[in-house]
Amino acid sequence: MTTFRDALARAEAPLVGLWNASGSAVAAEIMAGSGADLLLVDGEHGPISISEMLPILQAAAAYPVTTIVRVPWNDPVIIKQVLDLGAENVLVPMVSTADDARAAVRAARYPGGDGEREGARGIGSALARSSRWGRIPGYVGAADDHVSVTVQIETADGVANAAEIAAVDGVDAVFIGPADLAGSMGLPGRASDSAVVAAVEATIDAVRSVGKPVGVNTFAEADADRCITRGAAFVFVAADVTLMARGSEAAVARLKRAERETDAY
Template sequence: MSGPVTSIPPNALKAALRENRRQIGLWSSLCSNVVAEVLAYAGYDWIVVDTEHAPSDTVDVLSQLQGLATGSAEPVVRVAWNDAVLMKRLLDIGARSLLVPFVQSAEEAKAAVAATRYPPHGIRGVSVSHRANRFGRVPNYLHTAQEQICVLVQMETRTALAALEDIAAVDGIDGVFIGPSDLAADFGHLGNAAHPEVQAAIADACARAKAVGKPIGILAPVEADARRYFEMGFTYVAIGSDVGILSAGSTNLVARMREAIGEPKIRVAV
């Protein structure tokens, strides 16, 4: 007869980034616990549960974390903003790897870290019984929680890239992450992350992150781009999304069948 669960497993993503081991990820924006559970067994190292550009609230995230719990991937919750209240609620329901968008400076990076630490090291609000500490069953959780919390910050503008070394040097930042779409927009190339100017900035950021020993990640929905980013030196790369898989797979399947039975292809309105 087994006893109560009184510990939490190590954060495999945090450990892998510390050891500079490449990690393959996927973006999840469909806000579904069923989709999360399907993805959990696919073999990814990390899966982003998005709340910035997906309509997930805290209850939705909770159900997705439950769906991912039995798989091998570390859930990474992208918070809607660098907000201590949002982060506190996500941490309490069991998120322990957070991706914080639009971090522009070392000061903003410090604020993100502080939101994940209990006093005196930060400002995380204290609850003694929640899902993250197995509802009060994990001894000394308040003093050890930060050891398994992974803080990743998104750099999405030229201002952020200029401060890369300062942001990377902040104690508690486990990795930096390039947001290619917003970066392209900031460079004046909205919707064109493949523009040479944007790609040159991404390559420069990768080289600079490597020079200071900080893991750097990126989202790359195109497989060829993902391969190139890994070769470039990126440590963790999201190689697609659940939306992209469903959209492309469903469109291509019906197109192939229409071709097979001799029907004309249907033009899809966008």
């Protein structure tokens, strides 16, 4: 399978992503077949356990989409479990310092021979889907080729440290979360505030300055257009739950409005 790192390297245009936040494998398959480049499985805010993640990954695997799993926290145990489950691309939230980024990379890497590289991922590949239960020859030694790490900047401290975070060896991309960033800046619920927009753009510039790809969560069309123009390599534009919520509301609203107008007469 192609990692997110590989997909970014070969992309000729910004990649477009969708979220699976519902925890539904059926929804994941629908989203994966939409033509989107990326599918983000949200293990942070979505009601998705480790065992529930497996059918989501299996459903998406039938489609030409790159699947990324957001873990709930920068926790080496959870990162190990998600990777062993067969996720090849992990997104680690709330990374605010270079040390945070190094911890995420360390959790995703096996130890290297003779100090070749630092890694803390437990070696249980023969028991895990990640190596297809030992069917991928030399998986442990070549695991870095099968795994990518993206870190999420979503605090004011993260913005200040963006270039240093992006420069960490093993960080393949940086993802910006405007909603939590707004909260960190004392502007909860105001991700479109000019100060938050400026912070997002400053982060895009800082990450690009060290040669790493950067993406943004942009559910509003204008935000997506602006971030792509600024140099974002990928954007996430909608989630399964929001599409269902807004779509169901729109499907009902017309007739409900007509009923109210009829009653008024």
